[in-house]
Amino acid sequence: MADTFPTDNNTVAPRRRDIGLKQRYAAERRFQLYGKLAIAFGLFFLALLLWTVVSKGYTAFLQTSINLDITFDETVIDPKNERNENPMKLLTANYPKLAEAALYQKLGIDPKDKAQTKAADALISKGARTQLRDMLVSNPDLMNKTQNVWVLASGEVDSAIKGQFDLSVDESRRKIKDNQLEMMDRLKADGSLEGRFNTGLFTNGGSSRPETAGVGVAIIGSAYMMLIVLLTSLPIGVAASIYLEEFAPKNKLTDIIEVNINNLAAVPSIVYGLLGLAVFINFAGMPRSASLVGGLVLSLMTLPTIIIATRAALKAVPPSIRAAALGIGASKNQMVFHHVLPLAAPGVLTGTIIGLAQALGETAPLLLIGMVAFVVDAPATPLDPATALPVQIFMWANEAERAFVERTSGAIIILLAFLAVMNITAIFLRRRFERRW
Known part of the structure; x- marks a missing residue:
């Protein structure tokens, strides 16, 4: 009976004291739980943020390129041999034509077939002009020589390879046409079309073309x-x-x-x-x-x-x-x-x-x-x-x-x-x- 009744007015019953301790311990455990839930809540949204950014952005570090044997043909670049008097001639030459000719040869396309050549031309990025120009300007000895080059593919090709386009929809509703998909499959089969580390993302400046844009x-x-x-x-x-x-x-x-x-x-x-x-x-x-x-x-x-x-x-x-x-x-x-x-x-x-x-x-x-x-x-x-x-x-x-x-x-x-x-x-x-x- 000693644990039930107080001995005087200033003494609390032991049972009542035990109930008070249990309440305080329960409150402390609830507070710790609230803290853990707050941390878990913050970590969840942090993980969600990082997952959203990384899942959408990791593909930017890979850029689809086409492997071509480029011949720096003098008859295309400088047919009148004016580069000694006019150094700007090397900067304004028609370099995309060199890449297109190499692609026709790799795919076995007749240059006179306008439909096929137009489809093939769209596979190559317009940034190939700068890429090939810089190669020749830095090394003029490449004139009239053939060089193996990984040329940037167009943004549409890159998006298609990365699964950013729904290729199952009707041909009229997508930028990549069926004949271009066939060409891409042939290039992938012989290892001439693949994603490579995108160094341009770290070295290039602003561009209206996503494949050549960088930070x-x-x-x-x-x-x-x-x-x-x-x-x-x-x-x-x-x-x-x-x-x-x-x-x-x-x-x-x-x-x-x-x-x-x-x-x-x-x-x-x-x-x-x-x-x-x-x-x-x-x-x-x-x-x-x-x-x-x-x-x-x-x-x-x-x-x-x-x-x-x-x-x-x-x-x-x-x-x-x-x-x-x-x-x-x-x-x-x-x-x-x-x-x-x-x-x-x-x-x-x-x-x-x-x-x-x-x-x-x-x-x-x-x-x-x-x-x-x-x-x-x-x-x-x-x-x-x-x-x-x-x-x-x-x-x-x-x-x-x-x-x-x-x-x-x-x-x-x-x-x-x-x-x-x-x-x-x-x-x-x-x-x-x-x-x-």
């Missing part, structure tokens, strides 16, 4: 912008953080500055694009679509992130380090730069890399300063017209051709890879250099 220009433009962001926002952000945290007096002015820095970190990125358009392009007269302008706009957007991260890293350094440095006679400058800042460096680097990763994925501010332009040639300097990876993804997503869907997802995979590398680097630097107190 090479976008990668260079993004690299220029990230370099500008690093060179401008890192020193300014770290200097501002050190002053605000270590030297600035604590008064209403510094409180207002701190509040505004926190607010700027939450401002929509498109506002920075409007600021860059007004200040850097309209007022300063900087060139539109240039990596320099894009880098400066992204620097303004990244500064609050770096300042907040650097101040947090400085605050994390124990006060005893400051007291010890001052106690042995160090000046305040020596205390900050010789003792506090080196210990805060992992946090500073982590915040900087995260800020750069955020800037790398921004699209809205770059659209407002004109980096949505169609750029074919790689920029030689930050002042040349360029585009960026997220902008290139945006442009491809608006294209009507089915082949650009895989290009869009492929570019997203490349962008995610860069972001993953940057975030992994931030984690590594933090764990490599951080000290526990």
Whole structure:
């Protein structure tokens, strides 16, 4: 009976105490369950996102090509032998005719059969002109010689090989006709038609033809912008953080500055694009679509992130380090730069890399300063017209051709890879250099 009745008014029955403990333990288990469900929920949608992107984009890393024995016939390229006096002759020659002649020979097509030759011509990409021209310009000794070349197939052929077209529908409702399918089957049978690693995706610039479109220009433009962001926002952000945290007096002015820095970190990125358009392009007269302008706009957007991260890293350094440095006679400058800042460096680097990763994925501010332009040639300097990876993804997503869907997802995979590398680097630097107190 002792476990049922209280002995006085201040004593709780043991059975009632047991019921209270069970309720608390049950509540704790429910909370843990909710946490696990939240993590599982997030991981599910992350996996769904990655699966959607990868399943649609992995084919972009393969490009269908046709193996042909190309004869660089001088009678087609330079029939009047004018290339010594006019070097442009090699740039304007009819190179597609060389590829078409090689394809006729491989398929046994009579060049006089207009229906068959027209169908065969459509199998070869118009980008073959650039491919063969660059080969001859870089090696003029190929003139009148036969070279085995993997020539790009057209976008329709590439889509058909990758299963992006429904070939079971009526011939009138698809771009690839029955006689072309027969030619493709013959080429596949002798190993002359296959998917090869798409190096052009990483080296080519913008193109209206999906088989020759790439993110090479976008990668260079993004690299220029990230370099500008690093060179401008890192020193300014770290200097501002050190002053605000270590030297600035604590008064209403510094409180207002701190509040505004926190607010700027939450401002929509498109506002920075409007600021860059007004200040850097309209007022300063900087060139539109240039990596320099894009880098400066992204620097303004990244500064609050770096300042907040650097101040947090400085605050994390124990006060005893400051007291010890001052106690042995160090000046305040020596205390900050010789003792506090080196210990805060992992946090500073982590915040900087995260800020750069955020800037790398921004699209809205770059659209407002004109980096949505169609750029074919790689920029030689930050002042040349360029585009960026997220902008290139945006442009491809608006294209009507089915082949650009895989290009869009492929570019997203490349962008995610860069972001993953940057975030992994931030984690590594933090764990490599951080000290526990």
